[in-house]
Structure formats: C-alpha cells, structure tokens
Amino acid sequence: MLARKRKLLTLSATSAIVILAAIFISTLRSNLIDVLRCPLQVFSFLGGEINSIASYRRISAQNQRLERQVGLNQRQLYESSELHLENIRIRELLDFKQMSVYPLTATGVIGYDPSNLSSIVLIDKGRQQGITRDCAVITNDGLVGRIIEAGDSVSKVLLVNDVNSGVAAFIQRSRHSGLVTGKLGGGIILRYLSPDADIQVSDLVVTSGLGGLYPKGILIGKVTRILREENQPEIFAVIESSADLNRLEELLVVIKK
C-alpha cells in the first residue's frame, strides 16, 4: 500500500514537473496548445450551433437588412470596378509600381480566453500554414489584432481591444498619426494626437505601417468621440472598431513574406 502510494506520488510529481516545464519552455508550450485543438473545435462547433439557434430572430432580421444592402453594394461594386480598371490603365501610363497585395490565409476561431481581463482568441491554423508571431489578423471589415503565439496548428491572437495591444495608426482624412490602444470592454482609443490635430467624429482610422507589425492602410474603425485629458496637451479619440470583436468567426491572417 505504501509502495503504491509512493509510486503514485512520484508519478504525480513527475507529470507536474513535465507540465510546468512545458508551460515555461515556449516550444513545448505551443505543442501543449496543439493538444487542445480537437476538443476546442468540437466545443466551438457546438457553441456556434447553440448560438445560432438562440439568436435566430436577430439573424433573420440581419439577413433581411443585409439582402437590401447587397443590392446597393452590387451597384457600387460595378462603379468601383470601372474605376479600378481606369486606375490600372493610368498606373500603366505613369509606370507606377503595383501596390503590394498581402498573402492571406483564412482561419476559424476555435476558442477564447477564459478570463475577462484580456482579449484573446484561438485560431485553428499555425506554423504549418506559414503563420508566425506578429502576423496581422484581419476580417473583411478591418483589423482584428496580431498573432502573439503560434503553435503547429493552433495560434493565439491578441485583439486590438486588449490593454497590451498597440497599433500605429493615422486618421485617413487628415493623415494625423497616433497610437491605437485597447481598454477592454470593446473599446479602443486613439492616443497621442497633437493638440492641433484635424479630427472629426466619423473620421476613419487606418494602420500607418510604422513599426512594421501591421501593413499600412488596414481599416481599424471610426471615430465616435473626441476627448481632451485634463492638464494634458494631447487629445484622444474613442474609436468604434470596424470589425465586430465580440462576434469573431472567420479571420484572415496576413502571412509575412
């Protein structure tokens, strides 16, 4: 009985050391995340289905609204494709360099950070698909965040509304630059704007490409409020993220060349 207990104790201690080592050593840590991929995918699928049933009415109303929007968008698309062709012809005439197009890979969200004090999502692709640390993550609507940890087949994305996040950005209309930081609760803020910055409500904020983490020109969101801190020369703006950070399902990762 004593020998059995001792054996169990040794086994527990060994496994504890191995698991703790796996957490501390980053390569082993990423392998440990990969282990969670299958159960997370199963639970994520079930969660998605239950959520669809629960929000049937909302989705139905949204569908009707989007159908109307599609009609408008199709007309705009036709007009913009004409402009695009014109743009290509003029670029060729002026011998401009072709704008770089980012290679993208589509991924699905399989999990979220269990706590409320940070904003992280887990995606079902990793190093095997060319995803590395600091790759930008977007949706069709705009910027979502960046990769902070990449396993073989699972990666962790730090969202732009996390307090640890910082994105160099500028106002699209006036080109005044600042830093977009997160404050949880769905809120993001454009800080360090000069006191004389030309900024208005509804201005679009895009990535500036400074620092090299995020490609230039990705839409972050729209200015909803402009504030000035007491005894501080800088002004800052509250931004409504263009991507719905609370309902992320399909994401696009910008693969670094």
Next chain:
Amino acid sequence: MKKIKKFFRNYHLQIKVFTALFTIMFLQSTLLNHFRIFNVKPDLMLVSMVIVSFFLDLKGALGFAFLNGIFRDLLGVSPHGFNTIMFMLWVILIRRISKNLTVENSLIRSGILCLVILLNNLAGQLMRFVLDKPVESSIFLNIIIIETLSTVLIALPIYKLFTRIFGAEIVRNVSLVRK
C-alpha cells in the same frame, strides 16, 4: 484490456466527476463567449474550482486545480504558471474556510464563491500593475461586479445539477487514491 476495464470500474466516479468538470472548462472558452453580459462572461472555471473543493478530497481538488490553472494559463496572456499557482491556493483557502462553515448552505457557498472571484480578479489586476499593464479602474470595477453577480447566479443551478447527477453522498468521498 482487463486492466483498463478494472481501472474504469475502480475509478468510475472520479472519471465522471472529472469529465463533467473538464466539460465546464471547455465551455468557458467556447460557448460562454456568445453569452456575455455587458461584455463580461461568468467564470465557470472558478465555479468548478469551488465545487471540487467541496466535492473532492484535497489531492483530487489540487489535481484538478493544477489542470484547470494550466488550461487557463495556456489560453490566456498571464505570466506562465500564474493561474496554476493561484487556483491551487484557492483550493487550500476554500477548504480552510469550509472546515468551519456549513457548505451545504447555498448562501455560504455563494459567499465563498464571491470571495474567490474578488480575490482572483484582484490578484490578476495586481499582477498587471507589476507588469505595468493594469486594466482601467472603472472597467475593472465593472468586470468585477458583473462577473461576480453572473457567476453566483449561474453557480447555484450548476451546484444543484452536480449534486443531482453525482449524488450528495459523494461529497468528500471522491478521492484520487482509492481507499
């Protein structure tokens, strides 16, 4: 094959309890995200921590706290091992407190859960202060209040469900080491 069957026969209760708790753990990081209230979700992992502290013996509870903490550390951004250590501390604390109290009283159970949620969030915020990345105090207060309320509300039916499925007689009788 015989050995596996014997193992399942000997440890069927432990396996059932751990399966239920692991399901809660995975639900926390998947399904629950769709049911946020003011951008805050209840913390089922802390509920499961309190349940294991009541239902399992110390070894079992510490074992589950260890795995629960690792899972949270892997999916989150907190420094490696922070949740693993904190969760094990909560188990010891809850067992210390519950020795002197009647944990069958749902009000006392809710009180203990509130205490654990508050302490866990305060420890998280303190760690963020050390790392120079604290969450804004108004948002932190908002998180603490909503998280505590929603978690306590959700914990009551979970605890009832747990005792109904596994039977109240397993309280303190489920051990990792078969007696």
